[in-house]
């Protein structure tokens with residue numbers, strides 16, 4: 001009997017394969033003692049697990065070296081050394097001999113002891129070793145408990161469906177190198193950053209499944225349908241046939257993409273819409289171009305630094321930004337400065353654990369406090385302006401003073417470049433993302449200092465509605481059609497228009513067809529969406545009339561509830577777009 005689980009569609013596409021359960025947490029170790037006579041064999045078991053972990057780490061190191069280079073591959077060295085460390089080895093052996101603990105319990109005790117000791121230190125080097133220590137515990141304890149290595153992905157011989165309680169952006173970066181056909185998680189939402197990254201990596205994903213990680217069994221067959229948000233465990237013949245039919249339909253749609261990519265993004269009544277792409281990784285620029293993007297509306301540069309233990313240098317960043325600009329010689333390329341914190345923590349920054357990271361040390365706040373990190377990025381960005389229409393965009397700005405500080409840093413870096421004779425285009429644009437209610441309410445002030453606005457609805461919605469964008473339980477409350485959101489969008493668009501600066505939207509909302517219709521109606525005619533959504537949104541743009549969108553937006557602005565907003569838009573769009581196609585993916589509650 002197949003088991004059907006419904007969650008939230010998170011990354012389009014459909015995949016079928018065997019389940020690989022990835023649970024990146026320290027496993028629970030039952031308390032067990034052994035007879036004195038068995039101590040020697042327990043010690044052997046411990047040494048075997050140690051050797052196995054070392055071999056695995058060497059293998060992973062080799063793969064990482066081939067893919068990312070030798071500097072990155074050194075990330076595994078501390079763990080390799082720790083496996084031979086006398087403090088670790090002798091301590092564990094002593095607990096087996098003296099306390100008659102079995103190997104896993106003895107190793108756990110010793111590691112917890114070291115963890116407590118090192119936690120009292122404040123030196124970042126020692127604190128860094130705590131992460132290594134935890135990773136080692138996960139690997140070695142799973143081995144001793146007879147479970148799989150949770151991260152043994154690169155060595156997989158066949159492609160798999162990853163099933164996990166949840167993921168993080170840095171774990172997801174690693175999935176790039178592994179043969180992964182789909183992801184199914186208990187938690188997560190469409191706007192969590194690891195999910196955004198999964199979309200960029202083109203891995204189909206369904207999130208918010210509740211207990212899939214408990215129900216799925218390692219090795220079992222599964223289908224992940226990222227378009228309608230469904231996971232089928234142990235699919236039967238009928239499910240498999242439907243899967244193949246859907247796959248054929250997707251392939252046929254892919255055939256159409258090339259045609260749509262060449263068409264102009266113009267509404268039925270002649271309004272040109274700037275349709276740009278969101279990129280998480282520089283390599284996506286090519287896909288964005290093939291899918292018909294006019295430029296790049298958001299390049300999330302922080303994905304250049306995640307999963308690494310060193311900061312990317314100026315040269316490496318410059319090459320990435322320059323290549324992106326060169327991929328779009330005719331279009332603008334909006335590169336956002338590092339948006340770290342929230343749910344993105346690079347290893348080299350030693351970011352403190354915070355109670356509320358999304359309300360914490362995040363985005364522009366981190367950059368202004370870390371001048372070495374920020375100046376390097378600004379220099380690389382300035383240099384890239386010589387190779388295209390590169391625009392710099394600041395995340396999570398609340399206050400004009402933040403823009404002033406960045407302009408001042410930029411002036412200093414410009415002088416240094418001039419002194420060094422390095423070219424840049426002094427006429428570049430610097431703008432801000434509108435991501436908080438404070439920024440929306442302060443828009444007319446910000447407009448005096450910014451060359452453009454780009455509305456980050458993913459954050460604007462979470463901060464306006466006080467709904468954590470990553471919290472599955474609250475997913476139903478995360479509503480882009482809440483009247484408070486519609487009114488803020490209208491306010492920011494009007495301020496931008498009055499100030500003569502471009503207002504675009506680069507949050508996920510822009511790839512929701514009904515929301516795109518609303519944005520057009522609010523006269524926001526620059527949209528940026530993840531590249532896989534470009535053809536669909538272009539089709540929506542080409543199928544609607546600005547006149548209808550404006551009339552629907554006027555009604556939506558006066559609507560008292562989210563349901564009323566949705567109703568106005570659905571009525572306004574009429575049958576020009578078949579919303580049923582999108583209903584599953586966007587949980588659009590369409591009126592009967």
Ligand code: PEP
Pocket residue numbers: 298300339435455456457458459460506507508
């Ligand atoms: C947003 O907040 O809408 C946005 C585009 O930025 P991110 O999703 O990277 O936070």
Ligand code: MG
Pocket residue numbers: 395435456458459
């Ligand atoms: Mg944001």
